[in-house]
Amino acid sequence: MIDLMHTAVLIMLLLSAFFVLWLKELIASAIALAAFSLTLAVEFYILQAPDVAIAEAAIGAALSTTIFIIAIRACSTVRKIQGDGRK
Amino acid sequence: MKKTLFVAAAIIIGGLLIGALDMVHPFGNPGAAPMDNYYLENSLKELSTENIVTSIVFDYRGFDTLGEAAVLFTALCSITVLFREGRKK
Amino acid sequence: MNPLSLIVRVGCDIFAWFMLVFGTNVIIHGYMSPGGGFQGGAIAATFIVFLLVAYGSRRVHSWVNEGIYDVLFDELGLLSFIILAFLGLPTSFFFNYLATPLGVASPWFTPGAGTIFFMSIAVGIEVTGALSLVILNMHRGIRLFSESPMEEELGHDR
Incomplete structure (x- = not known):
């Protein structure tokens, strides 16, 4: 039973890490990184740590996602002011 | 040219990583360092803490925690300096 | 960032206080259950994130005086941590001078863990202040970019 759950968590970890790199939109990528971090927290809990x-759930899923989204918004604001870039 | 170099580097690094899997300890059986048993046996006896990780972090290896707190403080100082509101001329 | 709708505001209002209480619980019980200063501080810093999401950065910045916040949380936690470490200096740095062996009642009103209890609280205060202030300052950075375009360096203050 615990082996099945362990395998499922590892597969989800790999899938979410793939989506972090595959998604084109930056905010969607940050959300996928939060899902990766939450799955990693479950994996640490299964491995008895x-x-x-x-620490991983608090920092990776909450604070780090907030910091990434703030940085993305600031970059888009600067890009809009300076008038160049992709969008 | 660049793509060929990239594929060659990926194959070499991947082969090295897969070859390094040979030397990993088996799952659920980490190799024991001689210091581990001292913590496991004496932490509850000497300090009466149920949480061995906290007793290592704050007592046996307190100096590392001091360095970590200093790193966090330095990060805060640099971010405060970077995003400070400058006075208009 | 602009404030969000009423539903989000009420939900964030409720859950922010739960996260603060849970972080404090993890910090205080760090010597006997999983957790400790760093983990509890990171959970308690989620409080300010909830408030920022619900109310927007302008109103939260009008509530918080960052100089007082910095001194009250960050420097106080770090200083008390270093002072607690230095108080054990007659034997060695980071000596646990309040600890009692298993089964012996502590003569003070402290748990048997001794300085681990107090150091956990000090590091928890420090991490809470530092992570909250990082996020507050980055939010102020967005507003600074959007209100005054970056044409030239503003120069030093004085």
């Missing part, structure tokens, strides 16, 4: 799981 609850300390690391708490």
Whole structure:
């Protein structure tokens, strides 16, 4: 039972890491990174490291996603002011 | 040319990584360092903490935690300097 | 960022306080259950993220004085951590001078873990302040970019 769950979590980890690189939109990529981080926290909990799981869930899923989204918004604001770039 | 170089580098690095899997400890059986057993046996006895990780982080290896707090403080200082509101001329 | 709708605001209002209480719980019980100063501080810093998402950066910045916030959380936590470490200096740096062996009651009103309890609280305060201030300052950076276009360097203050 625990082996099945372990395999499922590892496959989800690989899938979400693939989507982080595959998605073109930057904000969607940041959300996929949050899903990757949350899955990694579950993996740490299965491997009996609850300390690391708490730190990974708090920093990776909440704070790091916020910082990435702030950075993406700031970059788009600067791009809009200077008038060049892709969009 | 560039693509050929990239494929060659990817194959070499991937082969090295897969070859390194041979030396990894088997799953669920990490190799024991001689210091591990000391922590596991004496942490509850000496400090009466149930959480061995906290006793290592804050007592046996407290100096590392001091460095980590200093790194966080430095990051905060640099971000404050970067995004400070400058006074208009 | 502009404030969001009423539903998001009410939900963030409720869950922000739950995250703060949970982070404090993880910090205080760090010596006996999984967690500790860094993890609890990172959870408690989610409080300011919830408030920023719900109310927008302009209103949150009008509530928070960042100099007082910095001194009250960040420097106080780091200083108390270093002072607690230095107090064990008659034996060695980071000596646990309050710890009692298993089964012996502590003469003070502290848990048997001794300085681990206090150091966990100090590091928790420090990490809470640092991570909250990083996010607050980055939000102010967005507003700074959008209001005053970057034509030239503003120069030093004084």
